[in-house]
Amino acid sequence: MRARPWLSVLVPVYNVQDYLEECIASLMQQLGAVPGVQVLLLDDASSDGSAALARQLQARWPGALQLLQHPHNQGLSAARNSLLAASSGAYIWFLDSDDFLQPGAIASLRQAIQSHAPDLVLCDFSLWRAQPRLKHRLRGEAHRRSFHGPARTLLRDRTTLLQGMLLGGQMHAWSKIARRELWQGLQFPPGAYFEDMATMPRLLLRARSAIHVPEPWLAYRQRAGSILSGMDxxxxxxxxxxxxxxxxxxxxxxxxxxxxxxxxxxxxxxxxxxxxxxxxxxxxxxxxxxxxxxxxxxxxxxxxxxxxxxxxxxxxxxxxxxxxxxxxxxxxxxxxxxxxxxxxxxxxxxx
CATH class of the missing domain: 1.20.58 (Methane Monooxygenase Hydroxylase; Chain G, domain 1)
Known part of the structure; x- marks a missing residue:
């Protein structure tokens, strides 16, 4: 009988042909040293070449990638909800398909889980720009903290955890790796923007323990066409x-x-x-x-x-x-x- 994955990495895909390969490669290159990870992609009826590229990536890493498909576009929340329902890992990590993991992220996560077995792991991130300028470096974009509070310490005080997250305001799903049980009965709101803000504080409220690893495990790509860049x-x-x-x-x-x-x-x-x-x-x-x-x-x-x-x-x-x-x-x-x-x-x- 196949062992249960210790981690499911869930990647919703929609019109990211230019970025998907870098995203998936950044993940798959780390799994040789850290096995036991389930990788699920879901194409949300992309209108570019993302679906074909996802199939090519599945063929490049046979047996290591599972590819799901929505028959019509349903939005990011629905894609994440479908991925969550199809996953089986003990921990859940959502990864946006236009971002990518930094080297060593999976190994560091595995170490944190083995050492502390928390309900929730919080990581930091970097802002990635195609043409960074001096002002971006001065803003500290190479390392952005996701949590304002103790680091590398298992927190069991829920008020400390919640305060540290709420004051920091970094509510994105991809900087939080949670036990599957925290997601029981919780979903992203279909059809809504800012689904992370609507969902992640509710997830945090369920956690009884957490650890913040102050390392930028993920590069958050800044690009035109994102939700924030097209605010209306x-x-x-x-x-x-x-x-x-x-x-x-x-x-x-x-x-x-x-x-x-x-x-x-x-x-x-x-x-x-x-x-x-x-x-x-x-x-x-x-x-x-x-x-x-x-x-x-x-x-x-x-x-x-x-x-x-x-x-x-x-x-x-x-x-x-x-x-x-x-x-x-x-x-x-x-x-x-x-x-x-x-x-x-x-x-x-x-x-």
């Missing part, structure tokens, strides 16, 4: 409502575990809600929809922010000042203080 009003609306399911879960969990409703936790959630709110306002300003639509969206965005934030705007701003986050205070103050009036449709928007 519809995508901003998905971002605006993304945290609502997590906040509902958090309220439920906090009833049984009061420490999850600590002042520090409430601040961390309020901070992330405010970050999302400012992002939606910037997107709305760039999209410049007709005035009536802009007013309606601004009202909805303010309502979503206030519903998701466990702190009123003034309390969040006091928290920034106490922590010495003066730049964050300055960037946030006008918009969040105006939010209650905007939610009632009584004031102009502030970005």
């Amino acid at each position: 009003a519809a995508k901003a609306a998905d971002l605006s409502r993304a945290l609502r399911p997590f906040v509902q879960d958090w309220h439920h969990c906090a009833q049984a575990e009061p420490q999850l409703a600590s002042d520090a936790m409430r601040f961390a959630i309020a901070h992330l809600a405010a970050r999302n709110y400012l992002g939606t306002l910037r997107a709305l300003q760039r999209a410049a929809p007709p005035p009536a639509q802009a007013q309606s969206l601004a009202r909805q965005f303010a309502q979503d922010y206030l519903a998701c934030s466990p702190l009123p705007p003034a309390a969040l701003l006091r928290g920034y000042l106490r922590r010495g986050w003066l730049l964050r205070y300055a960037r946030t103050r006008q918009a969040v203080l105006a939010a209650p009036a905007v939610a009632q449709d009584d004031a102009p928007t502030a970005a």
Whole structure:
């Protein structure tokens, strides 16, 4: 009987012909030294040559790659959900097909799991650009932290884990490797953008232990055509409502575990809600929809922010000042203080 894989790497594929080979090669080249990994690709009805390339890659590594196919395009969330349902590994790692793994990532992950057996492993990442400039290096794009808290230490304090993730704001699925059990009954929202923001905080809330390995295991490709590069009003609306399911879960969990409703936790959630709110306002300003639509969206965005934030705007701003986050205070103050009036449709928007 075949042993259960210790890891499933799940790769959704859609119109990434120019990047897919580099992505898969970066993974497969590491599996000779670290066996026991299931690799699943799913082509979401690509309209370029991605499906044909995926079949070629499957032939290059016979028996090591499984290829699934959606009969018609269903979007990233549905592709990930299908991959999750088809996987069998003890741990789950989602890898976007336009990104690639750094050398040694799989071995480092295996060591962390063997040493600590955590529910969740958090890794760092780098931003990859075809033509990096000095300003990109000065921003520290070669190594971006995904977690603000202790590193290389098994965390069993859920508040420390959640605060470290929420304050960092790095909610992407590909920097988190989770036990399969954490995904039980949890899916990405089909048809929605910002599916990571809607899903990963909920996954984090389920983890009882975690370890942060402060190494950039993944290169996050910056390219035109990504969701963030093409932000519009519809995508901003998905971002605006993304945290609502997590906040509902958090309220439920906090009833049984009061420490999850600590002042520090409430601040961390309020901070992330405010970050999302400012992002939606910037997107709305760039999209410049007709005035009536802009007013309606601004009202909805303010309502979503206030519903998701466990702190009123003034309390969040006091928290920034106490922590010495003066730049964050300055960037946030006008918009969040105006939010209650905007939610009632009584004031102009502030970005």
